Amino acid sequence: xxxxTAQYALRAMTYLARQPAERRVGxxxxxxxxxxxxxxxxxxxxxxxxxxxxxxxxxxxxxFCLARPAKRIRLREVxxxxxxxxxxxxxxxxxxxxxxxxxxxxxPHWKPVKRAYLRMxxxxxLAEVAVIGLPERxxxxxx
Numbered sequence: 083x084x085x086x087t088a089q090y091a092l093r094a095m096t097y098l099a100r101q102p103a104e105r106r107v108g109x110x111x112x113x114x115x116x117x118x119x120x121x122x123x124x125x126x127x128x129x130x131x132x133x134x135x136x137x138x139x140x141x142x143x144x145x146f147c148l149a150r151p152a153k154r155i156r157l158r159e160v161x162x163x164x165x166x167x168x169x170x171x172x173x174x175x176x177x178x179x180x181x182x183x184x185x186x187x188x189x190p191h192w193k194p195v196k197r198a199y200l201r202m203x204x205x206x207x208l209a210e211v212a213v214i215g216l217p218e219r220x221x222x223x224x225x
Contacts, residue, residue: 083199088165090118091126092211095135095160099152099212106138106145126164133163152209158200160208167203171196 084092093116101107109127113120127146130136137149148155161167173180173189180186182193 083170084161084167085165087122087126088161088167090116090123091130091164092157092160093118094123094126095130095148095155095208096212098136098146098148099155099208101147103147103151106143106147108145112146129163133159135159135163148208152212153207155208156204157206157208157211158203161203167200171199 094112097112097116098107109120109124112118112127113123116123118126127136127138131138131146131149134149135155136146138144138146158167173186174192175186175188177184177186180189182189
């Protein structure tokens with residue numbers, strides 16, 4: 083349900099959420115630990131800085147860290163700069179107007195799934211995802 087860019091952003095942000103708050107992490111380390119190509123990751127991290135999710139510093143001791151505690155960052159915030167999660171939850175048949183009054187054949191089944199998914203993104207914090215015990219292998223595709 084997520085674009086590759088959003089998946090990569092979620093992996094990187096989860097990795098950063100697992101680091102001590104004062105530790106700044108470089109692109110190469112994040113790329114190596116998450117399996118995200120470094121050049122692609124650099125763009126994602128820049129966008130996350132612009133979205134005020136991350137802070138960055140250059141030079142010795144530089145790198146990236148969360149802009150605020152992971153318990154105050156919702157998954158929807160993490161994904162929003164990289165993916166339109168609402169659009170991805172649109173009518174599976176591609177109908178422009180699909181609602182209770184003008185429903186497609188699957189609407190009664192899709193509506194509660196969509197609602198639950200969006201609610202989960204709004205209620206779940208990055209801290210919860212990082213602490214759940216997500217194995218390191220889940221951060222890297224193909225492991």
